[in-house]
Amino acid sequence: EDQVTQSPEALRLQEGESSSLNCSYTVSGLRGLFWYRQDPGKGPEFLFTLYSAGEEKEKERLKATLTKKESFLHITAPKPEDSATYLCAVQGGSSGSARQLTFGSGTQLTVLP
């Protein structure tokens, strides 16, 4: 059974204070690791897909990296508008024909001005 654990559960940063969010996973045959951003009461917004260890992707102040056991979402010089819940999900080979996502519980990020 695929499992995803995210830490910390909540993180408060001052504007400009860089940090990283962690996503640890166990999966049978990783097809992809996904990062989403979710604002309160809204659907998850796609950020990145990573497919293999060593892969990195960047978008504005966000950078996602992947190893064989975990992924990190690095946030450089965050702004208050980066405040949201960040969700990590894996798509594994054990799901058969369905490419379902298994999500972690998320990290709630608050960036203070």
Place this chain on the structure above:
Amino acid sequence: ETGVTQSPTHLIKTRGQQVTLRCSSQSGHNTVSWYQQALGQGPQFIFQYYREEENGRGNFPPRFSGLQFPNYSSELNVNALELDDSALYLCASTLNQQTQYFGPGTRLLVL
């Protein structure tokens, strides 16, 4: 903007009732997945439809059922509602089972 829409945005039902939630996918997206998200938790997979056939199901009872239509719309039906069914219901559409793009969700409250 993902092009995925859901209706209604909010819904209040009482225990034992039935509910139908609707999703309209991006044109050409032949796969739709439904997820349940309880407060403070990540989304949990309910089931997936590919070309109008169910091709995967999570740990949800048979009273959760769905349909996918040729016009890229889909439905989630829940019978005999229970209090624990209160959650945000999300649909996600995909082209050929690649990245899943989520709609805004339907907030269901069961009293």
